[in-house]
Amino acid sequence: MKIAILGAGAMGSAIAYGLLESGVAPGMLSMANPHHDKLKAFEELGVTVTTDNKEACQSADIVIIAVKPWVLPDVIKEIKDTLHYNYQAVSVVAAGVSGEDLKGWFDYNGYCPTISLSMPNTAVKCRESMTFVVPVTGNERNPDIELYGRLGEVKVIEERLLPAATSLASCGIAYALRYIRAASEGGVQLGFRASEAQSIVAQTVKGAAMLLANGEHAEAEIDKVTTPGGLTIRGLNAMEKAGFTQAVIKGLIPD
Ligand SMILES: NC(=O)c1ccc[n+]([C@@H]2O[C@H](COP(=O)([O-])OP(=O)(O)OC[C@H]3O[C@@H](n4cnc5c(N)ncnc54)[C@H](OP(=O)(O)O)[C@@H]3O)[C@@H](O)[C@H]2O)c1
Known part of the structure; x- marks a missing residue:
């Protein structure tokens, strides 16, 4: 599968690094960005780079x-004449854009390519993304599922769930990191150096996530470490008294 990425910003670059890490040959990847400086690192890795979106799309399967969402209509207008709608699929990574918008922008005398709206998070870079795919057009097997499957977990969802998915998993990376920062600051107060505290907390969070990935139940795992009258239950209750659960839910669903 030949892949073109238009936009070498935070997401485009993270996807590119993840794909290369997953074993995609640099020659199978082309990238476009208006400013060449963001492409240099990929050029050095052997990726085909260009400042011309149309050129990057040539011979790509996807x-x-x-x-950014406000740039999207212009990019689509620019490439739609050169896209082969019958075999080139398009994966749009943009928040706040609807399937109907995309169908309208891609429409060419009533035809559209296979389009999907995809919502990865920045962990695509280390192939641990939680990616959501909304198929917009096309009945055949969606190529996004295979592509993002190389970069972590993929869930195909209905479009109505996309805002919730974005909050939980894309913004969620920031929320999880904020927990890690808070716990690290506590670790410094307890006597560890900041860098040590951060790596201890990160490994602890990774361990907790791995337990869930292995099918364990979160509350059952919590019960295992809460000795009656012990330190953990005192800590959990103090966190709840300070509004931990409510603060997290409020962050996911702001007023
Ligand atoms: N960051 C996230 O966690 C995340 C998660 C899910 C989805 N998204 C979505 O991903 C999209 C990109 O976000 P981002 O965070 O990667 O933004 P970003 O870092 O600003 O990257 C956007 C890139 O697009 C380039 N660009 C501008 N005009 C272009 C054009 N006409 N043709 C090709 N490339 C062009 C910019 O180049 P220059 O800077 O050189 O002008 C920049 O490198 C957004 O729509 C966002 O909603 C982001």
Whole structure:
């Protein structure tokens, strides 16, 4: 599968690094960005780079568009004449854009390519993304599922769930990191150096996530470490008294 990525910003670059890490040959990847400086590192890795979106799309089986939402209509207008709708699929990574918008922008005399709206998070870079795919058009097997499957977990969802998915998993990376920062600051107060505290907390969070990935139940795992009258239950209750659960839910569903 030949892949083109339009936009070498935070998401486009993270996807590219993840794909290379997953074993995609640099020659199978092309990237476009208006400013060449963001492409240099990929050029050095052997990726085909260009400042011309149309050139990047040539011979790609799937075109990933990872630009800011307000730039998207212009990028689509620019490439739609050169896209082969019958075999080139498009994967749009943009928050706040609807399937109907995309169908309208891609429409060419009533035809559209296979389009999906995809919502990865920045952990695509280390192939641990939680990616959501909304198939917008096309009945055949969606190529996004295979592509993002190389970069972590993939869930195909209905479009109505996309805002919730974005909050939980894309913004969620920031929320999880904020927990890690808070716990690290506590670790410094307890006597560890900041860098040590952060790596201890990160490994602890990774361990907790791995337990869940192995099918364990979160509350059952918590029960295992809460000795009656012990330190953990005192800590959990103090966190709840300070509004931990409510603060997290409020963050996911702000007023
Ligand atoms: N960051 C996340 O966690 C996340 C998660 C899910 C989805 N998203 C979505 O991903 C999209 C990209 O976000 P981002 O965080 O990667 O933004 P970003 O870092 O600003 O990257 C956007 C890139 O698009 C390039 N660009 C601008 N105009 C272009 C054009 N006409 N053709 C090709 N490339 C162009 C920019 O180039 P220059 O800077 O050189 O002008 C920049 O490198 C957004 O729509 C966002 O909603 C982001």
